[in-house]
Amino acid sequence: MTDTSAAPPDSTADADAALKDGSRIAVIGGGPAGSMFTYFLLDMAERVDMRLDVDIYEPRPFTKPGPAGCNMCGGIVSESLVQNLAVDGVWLSSDVVQRGIDSYVLHTDVGSVRIATPNDEMRIGAVHRGGGPRDVTEAKWESFDHHLLSNATERGAKVISTRVEEVGRANGHPTVRVKGGEPVSYDLVVVATGVNTSILKTFEGLGIGYQRPKLTKTLIREYYLGEDVIAQTVGTSMHVFLLNIPRLEFAAVIPKGDYVTMCLLGDDIDKELGDAFASAPEVRAIMPEGWDAGAASCQCLPHINIHGVEKPYADRFVFIGDSGVTRLYKDGIGAAYRTAKAAARTALFEGVSERAFRENFMPVCQSIHGDNRIGEYAFVLTRIAQRLRIMRRAIIAITRDEQANGRRPRLSGVLWDIFSGSAPYSDIFRRMFDPMLAVRGIAAMPGVLVSTIRSTELAPGPFRHSDPGTPEVKA
Ligand SMILES: Cc1cc2nc3c(=O)[nH]c(=O)nc-3n(C[C@H](O)[C@H](O)[C@H](O)COP(=O)(O)OP(=O)(O)OC[C@H]3O[C@@H](n4cnc5c(N)ncnc54)[C@H](O)[C@@H]3O)c2cc1C
Numbered sequence: 001m002t003d004t005s006a007a008p009p010d011s012t013a014d015a016d017a018a019l020k021d022g023s024r025i026a027v028i029g030g031g032p033a034g035s036m037f038t039y040f041l042l043d044m045a046e047r048v049d050m051r052l053d054v055d056i057y058e059p060r061p062f063t064k065p066g067p068a069g070c071n072m073c074g075g076i077v078s079e080s081l082v083q084n085l086a087v088d089g090v091w092l093s094s095d096v097v098q099r100g101i102d103s104y105v106l107h108t109d110v111g112s113v114r115i116a117t118p119n120d121e122m123r124i125g126a127v128h129r130g131g132g133p134r135d136v137t138e139a140k141w142e143s144f145d146h147h148l149l150s151n152a153t154e155r156g157a158k159v160i161s162t163r164v165e166e167v168g169r170a171n172g173h174p175t176v177r178v179k180g181g182e183p184v185s186y187d188l189v190v191v192a193t194g195v196n197t198s199i200l201k202t203f204e205g206l207g208i209g210y211q212r213p214k215l216t217k218t219l220i221r222e223y224y225l226g227e228d229v230i231a232q233t234v235g236t237s238m239h240v241f242l243l244n245i246p247r248l249e250f251a252a253v254i255p256k257g258d259y260v261t262m263c264l265l266g267d268d269i270d271k272e273l274g275d276a277f278a279s280a281p282e283v284r285a286i287m288p289e290g291w292d293a294g295a296a297s298c299q300c301l302p303h304i305n306i307h308g309v310e311k312p313y314a315d316r317f318v319f320i321g322d323s324g325v326t327r328l329y330k331d332g333i334g335a336a337y338r339t340a341k342a343a344a345r346t347a348l349f350e351g352v353s354e355r356a357f358r359e360n361f362m363p364v365c366q367s368i369h370g371d372n373r374i375g376e377y378a379f380v381l382t383r384i385a386q387r388l389r390i391m392r393r394a395i396i397a398i399t400r401d402e403q404a405n406g407r408r409p410r411l412s413g414v415l416w417d418i419f420s421g422s423a424p425y426s427d428i429f430r431r432m433f434d435p436m437l438a439v440r441g442i443a444a445m446p447g448v449l450v451s452t453i454r455s456t457e458l459a460p461g462p463f464r465h466s467d468p469g470t471p472e473v474k475a
Pocket of ligand 1: 028031032033057059072073074075076077162163164165193194196197198199218220263264265302303304320322323326330331332333334336
C-alpha cells in the first residue's frame, strides 16, 4: 500500500479539488457503474469544453463467453432504465436486448398467473452481461457491459485491460497500481468494482472511512434450450416463483436468446438450494419435457450487496454502483446508473473534495438507502406470503381477476413493480395498503376460503407451455 497515512480526509482545499483541463481520473471497474460514470462525465465535460483524461481499469474481456467475460447477474434491465438511457443517448439496440420481456408469470404452489406489462410500450430488457454462457458457439448478441464500455470509449476514455492491485495516497492525491507497475497519481479515483472482488478490503486500510457493504451469496444458472424451444415454453415472460423454500427470497427464470437464466436471491444461497428449486414441480412445469436440471451450461454463486456503504466517498474518492450503495435485490444496474450520474455531475460541477461528494452525491445514496429500508418491509410481506398458503391463494385470485377482467391493476401493478424493480419501494409499499386493494381482497375471500377447504377438488390443470398468453391457474 502506498502511503496510506498521508492526507487525512477533507484536507484538500476545495479550490484545488476542482477538475480542470487535463485532470486525470481513474475508474476502477468497467461494469455498468464505471462505464456509465465515464460516459456521463465525458459527455458533460464536452458540453463545458473541458478535456479530461479518463483511464478505465477493467480486466474482463466482455465479449468472451463464460465466466471470464461475465459480470454475473440476472440481466434484467428495468423499463425505467431503458428509457433513461435512451434519453441520455445510450441506445440498447435489439442485438443487446436479447428479449423484450412483455409479461411476468407468478408461480406458486396454489396456482400461476400471468401479469401483462402495465403499459404496452414499457418493455423491459433481458441481456447477457458478457459474451454469453460458457458453451456459446455463435455470438448472436452483443454483451451489455461491452456495449456500455464502448459508449464510454467512444467519448474518449482509455481502457487499461488489467486489474488494479493496490490503491494508495501520495501528496494528497490517490494513486493506483497494477501488477508489475508503479503507482500512478490521479486527481480522482472512482471505485466501480462491484462486490465480487478482493480489492474493496484495500480501501478499508486507506483510512478514508470506507467500510465494505454487507453481502450475501446468490446463485445463477444458465440453461441452453434454443430459441424455438424457449418460444414454445418459457416464452417472452419472466417467470417468478413464490415458493415456500427456506432461505429463498426471490427466484426467477428469465429467457434470453438461446438460453434461460435461473436466478436465486435470498439468505446465503448454495448449490443444494439451487437443486431443490430446480426440481420443484412449479419450475419443471415451465421447462420442456425431459429437461435435465443438472445440465446447466454455467453456474456461479456471486455476492450481492444487501446493505450499502455508510460513507461511499472521501477526498478524491467516490464509490459508485455495488461497491457503494445499490437497491436491495432489484434494479442494481438502475442504481449504478443513478450513482454514476450523480458522481459524474458532482465531480465536474462541484469538485472532487469530500465536502462536494457529501453535499451533492450522498443525497442520491441516502435516497436509495432510505428506500431500501422500506423495501425490507415489503419483502417481509412477501416472506409472509411464502409461508401462508391462504395469502398465496388470495394473491393469485385477485391478480387473475384483474388480468382477466381488465380491472385497474392494483395488485398486478404492485407485483409488476416488485418483480421489475421499476418503481421505488416507497411507492410500491404505499400501493400495497391501497384501501381499494383491501376491498378486492375481501371480495376474493369467499372463493379463496372455498378453494382452501376443497383445494384438491378445485385444482385446475398444470401451467400449459403451449398457451403462455392465458392467465392461468394450476394446483
Ligand atoms: C444473482 C444476481 C442477479 C442480479 N440480477 C439483476 C438484474 O436482473 N437486474 C439488475 O439491474 N441488477 C441485477 N443484479 C445486480 C447487478 O448485477 C449489479 O447491481 C450491477 O452489476 C452493479 O454494477 P457495478 O458496475 O457496480 O458492478 P459490477 O457489474 O460487478 O462490475 C464491476 C467491474 O469491476 C471490475 N473489477 C473488479 N475488481 C477490479 C479491480 N481490482 N481492478 C479493475 N477492475 C475490477 C470487474 O471486472 C467488473 O467488470 C443482480 C445481482 C446478482 C448477484
